Amino acid sequence: MPGQSTAHSGYFVSTKPSDRFPLWTRANVGEVFPDPVKMSTFDFAFQNDDGIRMSELAFRDAYVAIGAFTHDEFDPDECVFLGVFGGYTYLNAAVGRIFGVRAPEIDVETVDRNFFGEQPGIPPYESHPDDENSEASQRIAETFLYLFTAPALPDVFDDEQQLAQMRASRADFEQMGDHEIADWIMEHLERGFTGGTGFRELFATHLRVSFLAAVPLGVLEQVCTAVGRPEDTLKLVAGYGDVASAAPSDAMWRLGRQVAASSELTALFNDGPVGLSARLGAAADASGSDAAAFSEAFEQFVYDFGSRGPNEWEISCPTWETDPDIALAAIDRMRLAPPDADPERRRAGLTSQREALSSAMSQALAGNPEAQMQFELAQGAAAVYLPGRERTKTNCVRFVNETRVASRVLGQRLIDRGAISQMTDTSMLRFSELHELIDDPTGWSEVIAERQAVYDDAVSRQEPFVIVGEAPPMHEWPRRDEIELLALSAGDTLGGLPGCPGIARGRARIVLDSTDPTALEPGDVLVAPLTDPSWTPLFVGASAVVVDVGAALSHSIIVSRELGLPCVVSATGATGRIPDGALIEVNGDTGTITVLEV
Structure with missing residues (x-):
């Protein structure tokens, strides 16, 4: 019967607040997990009966790799970097602030800008005797030296190639047994491809590159501010043309132009995005039709970018591969854009602007060789690490998508047998419980319904943006539909x-x-x-x-x-x-x- 493998059947995703690092924020992490995390995600990424899990461990690995901390500074049994309160994921800003204290040429204010943006209610930094650490500062300085001289990120490109091979040789999940699929998912997440590279290793690389990407950007900001041109900072890092998260736009643009140039395709799209993939498929049966050419190009698009989608880190959420209508809805909007919205054309203009501005800034600094060298090194590092950050994120998302495809094969089988009612039901289970449901589905529908009700309640509430110490109980959080904001008027x-x-x-x-x-x-x-x-x-x-x-x-x-x-x-x-x-x-x-x- 359900519940034998755990103390209670309720939706219990939460972590223990950290006494040493008590400041938590939804900043940044809200883009990764905009909704409450599901039970299965918490189980593999955050914490389970075996202790802290892959996402938390990856954060520790990344900070240690940079040199900011040693592993013995962290609680071995409880999450430090990632907290889950009321089902929502929070990032520990107190640890980030310590990085600002220890890192040369960085301060707490710089870290806060990267963490919080402009948000109210952020408490001021309070120092702790253990925050400063000269050995850590020396290690970070050595990392920064490498950062400003690295011409590329070969490990990131190696991961990308291995992921491409993994996609090309995807396992045949239809031929696997139910338990075999469930085991494959956990094996994949933990060990992944050759060399033991699993989610923890890929995510740690993403975090390391992300942390370091902020450094040259900060240097450029300091230089631009010093010469009275702070508004030029972002112009100096625009138009790289190698940003993985922006790449789907180029492919979608070309698909949108196909639609705009075809009366046949335009008519199909004019009927609305719901069911569009099915209508395109039916129309594509006519050999030589515009729909056939579009469908072929769209199939390649889904192969290349199908791992992307809303809330794409959450295994239970659909992506462009599992629900192509989501991608087609975006193409539907893009087909209406004027020709001068072409992202490649825009990027070419930004590239020219960046190169001209970079040359002018370097010449303006000619009288200060040290500042000029600092500026030019920062330009080079930004060109490596800012696109690299998006590439590492894409690697993680592509890796996770393989588990999504596997879990949907298993989910459909369970639906067909009447064990669950919808594809996302398995996300309300821990992985150990999934095996129990496969063996005997009796009673699990009630457990899933109970947890889903708690999850839905969390979705309906506005989570605090910042938590200091203990999180307020979820029942005290205001419901989103009861929050009244004063609408802006003309002139506001x-x-x-x-x-x-x-x-x-x-x-x-x-x-x-x-x-x-x-x-x-x-x-x-x-x-x-x-x-x-x-x-x-x-x-x-x-x-x-x-x-x-x-x-x-x-x-x-x-x-x-x-x-x-x-x-x-x-x-x-x-x-x-x-x-x-x-x-x-x-x-x-x-x-x-x-x-x-x-």
């Missing part, structure tokens, strides 16, 4: 963090779900709660982007930078305060949004 402004420079005007379109972008028209300003790569195609036709949360290395800033879109992040309450359809002006230089007309 809302402040945030400048994400990408430039000024644009357009109609505000509040889009809360990247899978349903039908209201977004070319030239509109995309106003979103947060963004992950599934939102990227929606940027292409927009005139600007505004996001409720975000910080210096947020996805929305990275993609806006590659497309040259004015962007403001950390615009607290933007999706609730900016009236849908209002004419607004987005100033990416100052981080302000002005309502011009309601």
Whole structure:
């Protein structure tokens, strides 16, 4: 019977708060896990009966690899870097602040900007006797020296090639038994491909590269500020053309142009995105048709980018491979964009601007050889590590997607047998419980329903952005539909963090779900709660982007930078305060949004 393998059947995903590192934030991690984590994800990534798990361990590995800490500084039994409260994932900002104390040329304020963006209620830093550590500072300095001289990230490219081979030789899950699939999923997550590279190792690489990517960006910001041109910082890191999370936009753009040039395809898309993949498939049966050519190109797109999707780190959530209509909905919006929205054309202009600005800045620093060398080294490191950060993230997501495909084969079998009612039901189980359900489904539907009810309650509530010490009990969190925000009127402004420079005007379109972008028209300003790569195609036709949360290395800033879109992040309450359809002006230089007309 259910419950024999665990003390209780309730939805119990939570971690113990850290006494040594008591500051937690939803900043940054909210883009990775916008929703509460599912039971199965908590089981493999955060903590289970065997102790702390892969995501937490990866954070420790990354910080130790950089030299900021040693493993013995962390609690061996409880999560330190990642906390889960009320089902929501939190990142430990106190540990990040210690990195700011120990790292040369970095301070707590710099770390806070990267962690929090511009958010209210952030407590000031309070020092601890163990924060400063000269040995750690020396280790970090050595890491930084390597950072500024590394011409490439060969380990990242090696992982990418192995993942491509893994996708090409995907296991035949249909031929596996139920227990065999369940075991394969855990084996894959823990050991992955040749050499024992599993999720922990891939995620640690992503975190290490992400931490280091902030360093050259910070140096460029310091140099630009020193010469009175702080607004040029992001222009100096734009138009790289090798940003993995922006790459699907190029492919989608070409697919969108196919649709725009074909009356047959246009008619199919005009009937709406729901069921579009089925209609395209039926039309593609006619040899030589535009639908056939499109379907062939779209099939290649799904193969190349199918691991992307909303909440793509969560195994139970659909991706462009498991639900192609999600990708087609984005292409549907992109087909309406004018030709000058071509992301490759935009990027070419940004590349020229970056190269000219870089040359001018270097010449301006000629009288100060030390500052000039620092600037040029930072430029080179940024060109390696900023695109590298997105590449490592893509590697992780592609790796996770293989488990998603496997779990859906198993899930469909369980649905066919009546053991569960929907594909996401297995995500409410720990992996050990999944084996129990396979053997005997009796009673598990009640357990799943109970946990789903708790999960749904968490989804309905607004989690705190910052937690200090103990988290307030979830029943005290306000329900989202009961939160009243004062709507902005004509002439009102809302402040945030400048994400990408430039000024644009357009109609505000509040889009809360990247899978349903039908209201977004070319030239509109995309106003979103947060963004992950599934939102990227929606940027292409927009005139600007505004996001409720975000910080210096947020996805929305990275993609806006590659497309040259004015962007403001950390615009607290933007999706609730900016009236849908209002004419607004987005100033990416100052981080302000002005309502011009309601």
